[in-house]
Amino acid sequence: MQVEIVITLRESILDPKGKASHHALENLGFKDITGVRIGKFIQLDVDTNDPDQARRAAEQACEKLLANMVMEDYEIRLPDNV
Amino acid sequence: MKFGVLVFPGSNCDHDAYHALKHIHGIDTTFIWHKETEIGSVDAIIVPGGFSYGDYLRSGAIARFSPVMNAVADFASGGGPVLGICNGFQILLEARLLPGTMMANEQLRFTCKLVHLKCESRNTPFTGSVPDTQTLRMPVAHGEGNYYADDELYKKLLDRNQVVFRYCDANGNITPESNPNGSVGNIAGICNESRNVVGMMPHPERAVEKRLGSDHGRFLFNSVIDNLSYAVNS
Numbered sequence: 001m002q003v004e005i006v007i008t009l010r011e012s013i014l015d016p017k018g019k020a021s022h023h024a025l026e027n028l029g030f031k032d033i034t035g036v037r038i039g040k041f042i043q044l045d046v047d048t049n050d051p052d053q054a055r056r057a058a059e060q061a062c063e064k065l066l067a068n069m070v071m072e073d074y075e076i077r078l079p080d081n082v
Numbered sequence: 083m084k085f086g087v088l089v090f091p092g093s094n095c096d097h098d099a100y101h102a103l104k105h106i107h108g109i110d111t112t113f114i115w116h117k118e119t120e121i122g123s124v125d126a127i128i129v130p131g132g133f134s135y136g137d138y139l140r141s142g143a144i145a146r147f148s149p150v151m152n153a154v155a156d157f158a159s160g161g162g163p164v165l166g167i168c169n170g171f172q173i174l175l176e177a178r179l180l181p182g183t184m185m186a187n188e189q190l191r192f193t194c195k196l197v198h199l200k201c202e203s204r205n206t207p208f209t210g211s212v213p214d215t216q217t218l219r220m221p222v223a224h225g226e227g228n229y230y231a232d233d234e235l236y237k238k239l240l241d242r243n244q245v246v247f248r249y250c251d252a253n254g255n256i257t258p259e260s261n262p263n264g265s266v267g268n269i270a271g272i273c274n275e276s277r278n279v280v281g282m283m284p285h286p287e288r289a290v291e292k293r294l295g296s297d298h299g300r301f302l303f304n305s306v307i308d309n310l311s312y313a314v315n316s
Contacts, residue, residue, distance in 0.1 A: 013185060013230070014185060014186075014188060014228075014264070016185075016186040016187065016188070016190040017186065019190065020190050040139075065139070065143065065144075065147065066139065068140055068143070068176070068183055070182070070183040070230075071183050071185065071230065
């Protein structure tokens, strides 16, 4: 089963990549874009058909390695059809 | 007395650290490959700068799970002196051997220049012999050196006197202008509660010869050598 993880910096944490990209978008004339936050997208292949088990594996992977819990949040997305 | 310098894939200041210790200070020094599970009979460990594992995921995040890091954690919990420099500091943060975390530089740029440092605590193995009035000069070279501690942790660091270095101007004044990366409280280096693990973004190993701009890094290496000599003789 494929599990998707989105990792974002917490709101209180400065996001220089997002800020720089936002400046560039402003320069390109995107007046209605008022903020940019840049995070990470991670796709895991988990050897199971059990969505709970897949979610647990992804959670542990985030807590142990993939996310820095001091400054990042993670969101786990399972396929719609499970 | 023997020093160990860790080597990860992507370390690039390991040879500078080796040179500083072996050739400038005349100390027996050995490289320790990250796959080693034991560090052998060393008296102090340097976690050098560079881009371990290409900084993939986050700076230091993957290196922290290298086999050698378990041995480093054991060494540190036994009171052994450990100095993390730049990426080495980031690795020690990820390994939770030091508190807090590192963010990208506030001004969005990789910063490579000489800075001034104020030594805020002589009560670590790496700063015991730093002269009282000396403002230190050494280079920084990093894109993610913006040290972050939330209010609670920052207060703890102050209460326990764990801030070891702050960025300052040439006269030792802690000013916003002398902060090269946006670090909270101009923090350039901290230590753990037991004070034997120190992490810093500036590079003392690149400041050991006057002809290369500064030899103030020698104060740090002299400190730990003095500290270990005293421990051996007493």
